[in-house]
Amino acid sequence: MNLIANVSENWGIGIGGELLVRIPEDMKFFRSMTLGKSVIMGRKTLESFPGENPLKNRTNIVITSDTSYEKEGAEIVHSVKEALDAVSGQKSEDVFIIGGESVYAQMLEYADTAYITKVSVSPEADAFFPNIDEMPDWELVHASPAAEHEGIKYRFCTYRRKVQ
Numbered sequence: 001m002n003l004i005a006n007v008s009e010n011w012g013i014g015i016g017g018e019l020l021v022r023i024p025e026d027m028k029f030f031r032s033m034t035l036g037k038s039v040i041m042g043r044k045t046l047e048s049f050p051g052e053n054p055l056k057n058r059t060n061i062v063i064t065s066d067t068s069y070e071k072e073g074a075e076i077v078h079s080v081k082e083a084l085d086a087v088s089g090q091k092s093e094d095v096f097i098i099g100g101e102s103v104y105a106q107m108l109e110y111a112d113t114a115y116i117t118k119v120s121v122s123p124e125a126d127a128f129f130p131n132i133d134e135m136p137d138w139e140l141v142h143a144s145p146a147a148e149h150e151g152i153k154y155r156f157c158t159y160r161r162k163v164q
């Protein structure tokens, strides 16, 4: 299972329910990686999308504790276990955990690959991705050359869980 996130220098991912930065090439990367796949997200991340709509051409699995919650085009689940059950018939590489903070933190243990776009900015944030640079069971296996958008440098990084 994969995680995919865009993080600032101190692993910030959002503030006030919004992303910290929007980089068109990163949006394209996210889309190309997840198209046709399953994406698992928290209710707040779904509601941060334009029109609060699920992502097109993907199987959207949304976690909420609200048992009356409904959203056309999304499969609603009420726990991490239910989210895992919803994707149990799929290849692990076809499942992406797409945030936010609470879902990354709870589902990190089920993932073996993390696609992290590291952006060289450190704006104030109130949501964070776990700092996997400091976790001994994760290693950086690939980092693209630095690219730049409107003066902001970024790199596409791939982390993998170390084989025990």
Ligand SMILES: NC(=O)c1ccc[n+]([C@@H]2O[C@H](COP(=O)([O-])OP(=O)(O)OC[C@H]3O[C@@H](n4cnc5c(N)ncnc54)[C@H](OP(=O)(O)O)[C@@H]3O)[C@@H](O)[C@H]2O)c1
Residues within 6 Å of the ligand: 004, 005, 006, 007, 012, 013, 014, 015, 016, 017, 018, 019, 020, 041, 042, 043, 044, 045, 046, 048, 063, 064, 065, 066, 078, 079, 080, 098, 099, 100, 101, 102, 103, 104, 106, 127
């Ligand atoms: N930079 C990135 O790549 C990236 C990606 C995604 C999101 N973000 C940012 O992350 C921030 C949102 O993160 P967040 O942690 O506040 O919200 P979130 O993880 O998107 O959603 C949290 C909600 O998910 C539900 N939930 C989570 N775990 C659950 C569980 N075990 N059982 C039942 N329901 C559960 C709850 O919904 P209910 O309250 O309905 O029960 C909870 O309030 C935003 O700023 C967003 O822009 C950034």
